[in-house]
């Protein structure tokens with residue numbers, strides 16, 4: 448059969464808000480042109496993130512009821528611990544309330560002021576936690592990762608030459624670990640190959656440095672290895688995931704992605720002495736080591752999610768759903784990061800709206816236009832998120848992207864067709880995208896709280912379509 452069907456049926460439904468253009472215009476104005484400030488009940492299709500927004504399965508929901516809330520040694524912890532051990536092969540498993548708590552715990556314990564922590568491309572919170580202890584997070588993506596239109600199978604790979612040069616030039620004691628993020632969220636959800644991971648392992652062994660995976664999207668990475676790395680084509684996702692974990696000393700996990708849960712995370716590792724130290728530290732902030740800031744029911748749901756995520760039917764559908772959206776936009780001429788990522792499609796805002804300069808915030812303008820046109824919420828990953836001082840002298844950042852992150856098991860193919868239509872409509876009317884300016888910004892993480900406005904009044908409205916969408920102008 449040629450038609451791809453979702454490998455699940457829907458048991459519980461949640462209505463999604465269908466709004467008019469006039470309502471969205473008012474909402475965006477009230478939100479100061481910042482989509483983080485919008486009430487979610489005015490968003491029709493929410494592609495702000497794929498994190499913590501997964502639809503859980505009937506098995507996971509029933510696990511919530513059988514969760515054991517004992518403070519110490521609950522059977523839900525033992526089941527969770529076994530699931531992580533079976534998946535990773537790591538003996539020591541430490542639950543945390545989400546991924547960044549695992550980062551904080553590990554880095555506060557083994558990273559010191561003045562250290563360097565190289566990686567393929569660190570996620571924001573990973574970078575922030577490294578910098579929090581006075582160390583420097585160093586991104587070493589391959590050069591191709593910086594060229595959105597280049598279509599290569601493993602744009603998440605780490606640049607081996609630059610890693611080798613860094614390890615040669617730096618005293619061993621100043622590099623406590625290397626972190627490889629699978630898939631690389633910072634590089635467009637692109638996968639890392641086993642070949643690259645093996646080579647990184649080789650360098651880490653040669654220089655005596657530990658290697659950790661940021662495994663938030665390990666299953667999506669495993670599936671893309673199966674599709675793209677010839678030596679692994681006949682292997683199961685579980686075998687490939689295990690091969691990835693085998694090459695590292697431990698992992699940091701935000702289970703809000705490939706754990707298929709709404710909250711949860713963990714640290715897992717081989718080193719028993721370090722695990723004991725981490726457990727002592729975690730009591731200060733996260734909780735007792737057998738619950739780690741979570742309820743027993745959350746551990747139960749996570750154990751189940753870590754098994755379900757490796758189902759080949761689920762992964763085939765998941766990766767194809769995202770790829771279909773990316774391929775459809777690409778075929779319509781919309782500039783996107785190629786190839787499609789595992790969890791998201793990234794629009795190249797500067798190529799999308801070449802009439803806007805980098806300081807006109809083209810990504811934010813595009814994200815707002817998509818919301819105004821069809822109620823689709825995306826997120827700008829560009830000048831607004833990564834730029835700093837909001838003045839005419841602000842440095843342009845290297846890439847200006849808009850991310851359409853696809854929640855797991857939440858939206859149907861038809862709903863993603865609606866998204867594709869919305870993006871192509873806005874692309875057809877792209878000259879109407881308005882320059883935006885920042886009116887007010889908080890001192891850190893400005894994209895969450897900034898207030899913005901268009902530099903000139905929006906163009907006159909076009910007629911509203913029956914589904915509430917109208918050809919976009921922002």
Ligand SMILES: Cc1ncc(COP(=O)(O)O)c(C=O)c1O
Pocket residue numbers: 498545546547548570572573628632661663701702703711712
């Ligand atoms: C690659 C990666 N690492 C770590 C995190 C942080 O995880 P959490 O949001 O669970 O704290 C994220 C979150 O999006 C991520 O994408």
